[in-house]
Amino acid sequence: MTIGSLPLRYKISIDRERCMECERCIDNCSYGVFRREGDRILVDSRKCTACHRCIAMCPRDAITLEECPCDYRSHPLWTRQAREAIYNQANSGKIILSGMGNAQDYPVIFDRLVLDACQVTNPSIDPLREPMEVRTYIGKKPSRIEVMRKENGDVELATTVAPNLQAETPIMIGHMSYGAISLNAQLSMARAVAETGTFMGTGEGGLHSRLYPYQEHMIVQVASGRFGVDIDYLERGSAIEIKIGQGAKPGIGGHLPGEKVCMDVSCTRMIPLGSDAISPAPHHDIYSIEDLAQLVRSLKEATEWKKPVFVKIAAVHNAAAIAAGIARSSADAIVIDGFRGGTGAAPRVFRDHVGIPIEAAVASVDAKLRSQGIRNEVSLIASGGIRESADVAKAIALGADAVYIGTAALVAMGCRVCGSCYRNLCPWGIATQEERLVQRLDPEVASHQVANLIKAWTLELAELMGAAGINSIESLRGNRDRLRGYMLDESLMSVLDVKQVGA
Amino acid sequence: MDGSAIKRALSMMNERGSGEGAGYVAYGAYPEYEDCYALHVFFDNIHETKRTLEAMLEQWGHIVHDERIRTYDQPNLRTVHIPWRYFFKPYAGLMAHSTSPEDDIVSQIVMKINTAHTGALIYSSGKNVGVFKAAGWPEEVADFYRIEDYEGYIWLAHNRYPTNTPGWWGGAHPFNLLDWSVVHNGEITSYGTNRRYIESYGYICTMFTDTEVVAYLMDHLVRKQNLDADLAVRALAPPFWDDIDRMPEKEQDLNRALRLAYGPAMMNGPFAIVVANHEMMVGFTDRIKLRPLVVGEHGDRLYISSEEAAIRAMDPNVERISMPPAGKPIIGRVAR
Numbered sequence: 004m005t006i007g008s009l010p011l012r013y014k015i016s017i018d019r020e021r022c023m024e025c026e027r028c029i030d031n032c033s034y035g036v037f038r039r040e041g042d043r044i045l046v047d048s049r050k051c052t053a054c055h056r057c058i059a060m061c062p063r064d065a066i067t068l069e070e071c072p073c074d075y076r077s078h079p080l081w082t083r084q085a086r087e088a089i090y091n092q093a094n095s096g097k098i099i100l101s102g103m104g105n106a107q108d109y110p111v112i113f114d115r116l117v118l119d120a121c122q123v124t125n126p127s128i129d130p131l132r133e134p135m136e137v138r139t140y141i142g143k144k145p146s147r148i149e150v151m152r153k154e155n156g157d158v159e160l161a162t163t164v165a166p167n168l169q170a171e172t173p174i175m176i177g178h179m180s181y182g183a184i185s186l187n188a189q190l191s192m193a194r195a196v197a198e199t200g201t202f203m204g205t206g207e208g209g210l211h212s213r214l215y216p217y218q219e220h221m222i223v224q225v226a227s228g229r230f231g232v233d234i235d236y237l238e239r240g241s242a243i244e245i246k247i248g249q250g251a252k253p254g255i256g257g258h259l260p261g262e263k264v265c266m267d268v269s270c271t272r273m274i275p276l277g278s279d280a281i282s283p284a285p286h287h288d289i290y291s292i293e294d295l296a297q298l299v300r301s302l303k304e305a306t307e308w309k310k311p312v313f314v315k316i317a318a319v320h321n322a323a324a325i326a327a328g329i330a331r332s333s334a335d336a337i338v339i340d341g342f343r344g345g346t347g348a349a350p351r352v353f354r355d356h357v358g359i360p361i362e363a364a365v366a367s368v369d370a371k372l373r374s375q376g377i378r379n380e381v382s383l384i385a386s387g388g389i390r391e392s393a394d395v396a397k398a399i400a401l402g403a404d405a406v407y408i409g410t411a412a413l414v415a416m417g418c419r420v421c422g423s424c425y426r427n428l429c430p431w432g433i434a435t436q437e438e439r440l441v442q443r444l445d446p447e448v449a450s451h452q453v454a455n456l457i458k459a460w461t462l463e464l465a466e467l468m469g470a471a472g473i474n475s476i477e478s479l480r481g482n483r484d485r486l487r488g489y490m491l492d493e494s495l496m497s498v499l500d501v502k503q504v505g506a
Numbered sequence: 507m508d509g510s511a512i513k514r515a516l517s518m519m520n521e522r523g524s525g526e527g528a529g530y531v532a533y534g535a536y537p538e539y540e541d542c543y544a545l546h547v548f549f550d551n552i553h554e555t556k557r558t559l560e561a562m563l564e565q566w567g568h569i570v571h572d573e574r575i576r577t578y579d580q581p582n583l584r585t586v587h588i589p590w591r592y593f594f595k596p597y598a599g600l601m602a603h604s605t606s607p608e609d610d611i612v613s614q615i616v617m618k619i620n621t622a623h624t625g626a627l628i629y630s631s632g633k634n635v636g637v638f639k640a641a642g643w644p645e646e647v648a649d650f651y652r653i654e655d656y657e658g659y660i661w662l663a664h665n666r667y668p669t670n671t672p673g674w675w676g677g678a679h680p681f682n683l684l685d686w687s688v689v690h691n692g693e694i695t696s697y698g699t700n701r702r703y704i705e706s707y708g709y710i711c712t713m714f715t716d717t718e719v720v721a722y723l724m725d726h727l728v729r730k731q732n733l734d735a736d737l738a739v740r741a742l743a744p745p746f747w748d749d750i751d752r753m754p755e756k757e758q759d760l761n762r763a764l765r766l767a768y769g770p771a772m773m774n775g776p777f778a779i780v781v782a783n784h785e786m787m788v789g790f791t792d793r794i795k796l797r798p799l800v801v802g803e804h805g806d807r808l809y810i811s812s813e814e815a816a817i818r819a820m821d822p823n824v825e826r827i828s829m830p831p832a833g834k835p836i837i838g839r840v841a842r
């Protein structure tokens with residue numbers, strides 16, 4: 004007995020009255036949904052991923068998409084997803100892959116935190132008329148300052164301050180490798196961060212020579228596969244990030260399918276053409292915290308202690324203690340990636356079930372470092388599910404120095420969060436290496452879109468701070484008094500160390 | 507000088523208060539006990555908690571003298587606490603690992619007593635300094651303690667319009683810890699950040715108001731971090747990055763390092779603050795001066811106030827009146 008075909012996930016219909024048979028949908032759909040037969044455009048809805056490319060490109064607004072047009076008998080436990088995963092695995096016997104972030108219906112903590120504003124007892128500050136400081140330094144901070152008083156009364160600094168990245172906004176772009184995404188996508192973001200005075204990660208795919216002009220704004224990554232890593236690469240970056248884990252798939256390595264390893268990707272990653280790039284789950288030279296401290300130091304030695312070294316971990320249950328261990332190494336910043344973080348490809352079971360939300364992870368890491376009196380010495384970067392400027396403000400109020408955005412930057416370039424990134428067919432030219440698809444993404448245009456997004460969020464952040472009577476980002480950081488929990492349970496509020504609304 | 511002038515000055519500014527809290531601090535109040543920590547305590551009653559406190563003091567040191575602080579009933583001032591003072595000498599040897607063992611013992615006792623909420627509150631703990639405060643109008647509080655009977659070489663005073671903890675004696679300014687006293691006009695919007703920072707160094711905020719954190723920050727920056735008072739104030743109200751970017755290189759390095767190291771201590775929101783210790787008095791405002799601050803000078807006397815009227819009430823012949831720019835500290839050092 005076969006399982007037969009499953010009900011359609013999406014149904015595409017064309018309004019025949021409106022369609023002018025221009026065939027743009029046929030050209031644009033990389034999944035082959037549309038074809039022409041005679042004078043009609045025909046549709047194979049089963050191939051659709053809801054990437055919306057056809058809808059965005061149709062000159063006549065003739066296309067509509069319906070999600071789940073035919074459902075199963077409803078059942079609260081045996082959801083559509085649960086049943087389909089079983090059909091799928093009964094057929095394949097394999098692990099199910101999926102793209103983008105956690106798709107499970109967990110409550111979003113950010114949406115249950117509200118921000119504060121001033122009334123009467125203190126004036127709000129208008130960022131259009133008064134200075135408003137969002138500049139953020141990422142790196143090791145001195146635990147105390149020594150000064151020398153000179154005879155003429157002048158004071159001079161005697162402490163040597165470790166190199167810090169100077170970001171003009173606390174919004175940075177996280178690591179998405181060349182290979183996972185296209186060179187045009189990386190180029191667009193690189194231009195955007197250079198324009199807005201912030202930074203982006205290279206991911207674990209090496210640094211393509213066309214990104215060299217922006218290297219001062221690039222954080223190079225060293226992951227367990229060590230793809231693309233040599234001394235030239237390390238020296239080009241403004242900072243180096245050791246990737247231990249990723250929020251979308253804590254505890255496992257990465258997998259770049261061979262289809263995406265074209266000539267250029269193979270050169271940049273330093274791996275054979277067309278081969279799967281598989282990074283192991285652990286770093287095989289890091290089996291304990293002291294090994295990590297050693298790698299941090301080795302990277303610093305290699306680059307003459309001129310560059311900050313970050314360590315990125317997935318937000319897991321014990322994140323606070325792990326972070327405290329990292330803070331004791333020579334690492335300059337800790338990146339915590341929450342369980343909503345995006346990815347090109349992750350096993351569905353990891354993406355949806357492993358790790359903890361970034362809000363709780365930041366709060367507990369910040370509290371742990373404070374209890375040890377070392378919070379201000381390292382920077383804390385929060386990532387994984389930052390969707391808007393309010394999320395940025397809340398993450399900072401919970402204790403982060405800065406945030407990494409990922410998916411949001413892709414969405415700014417057109418991504419529709421369809422979740423099919425691992426197929427190398429991204430119709431928006433983002434998560435693909437197919438030349439004809441990559442061509443669709445014009446770095447000239449896309450870089451403006453990404454820069455606009457960063458600027459807009461930064462403006463909104465400044466407004467939120469001004470309304471709260473704060474004119475410098477340092478005074479928002481860890482200022483949980485300016486947050487209230489709305490419909491959060493008491494135990495979670497005690498983890499976040501926020502009061503409930505009305506209190 | 508005695509306390510009569512500052513009482514006069516403070517009463518010029520009754521507009522700024524609501525009759526629910528006022529206070530004074532005098533440096534030089536106890537010359538006969540100048541080597542002892544003068545602990546001022548509010549007892550809810552003297553049956554229960556006095557003995558606990560005294561046991562603790564005896565455990566950590568030696569009470570040289572103690573007495574009820576003399577008060578004089580005022581018609582509109584309801585006496586809810588009994589103010590007491592102890593002249594206390596800690597045994598330094600009990601905290602051998604510390605570089606300032608006596609201060610550490612006293613500040614630890616203050617934190618312990620004040621967080622235990624047992625009906626005793628230590629609101630003044632420095633040497634040769636005394637805080638006098640209560641819930642009432644400035645003149646009433648002054649008369650309650652007969653403030654003119656005290657002599658001091660630095661005086662701070664404050665008139666409160668409470669929004670957070672009305673009527674609570676502990677909530678009136680000045681706030682004091684060891685050598686530091688603070689009066690504050692405004693609201694600290696960065697309180698959450700400052701509190702979490704200072705608490706990670708063992709200070710505990712107990713007074714339900716944002717001002718006490720300033721005393722702890724000054725104590726931490728000056729005593730623990732060894733910063734000079736002017737640099738400590740600069741850490742609390744630092745120059746803007748744009749201004750730092752334009753400074754000569756060495757100055758840039760210093761100011762950048764200060765902000766990097768002490769960013770969480772930086773105070774935001776509208777404020778005018780005067781802090782003092784036994785050798786100086788420092789006034790400063792927030793970085794965009796959302797609260798007034800006026801400075802008067804007469805010979806080697808320095809006056810800092812929210813209003814010129816108050817300065818003229820103390821010294822009609824004041825020589826120079828000025829208004830310092832935002833964030834700029836006004837520092838007066840005691841002439842020796």
Ligand code: SF4
Pocket residue numbers: 017021022023024025026027028029044060061062063064065066
């Ligand atoms: S793009 Fe729109 S108008 Fe053109 S063929 Fe497709 S459905 Fe018809």
Ligand code: SF4
Pocket residue numbers: 054102103413417418419420421422423424425428429430431433434
């Ligand atoms: S990057 Fe492309 S494939 Fe991936 S979710 Fe976005 S639109 Fe879909």
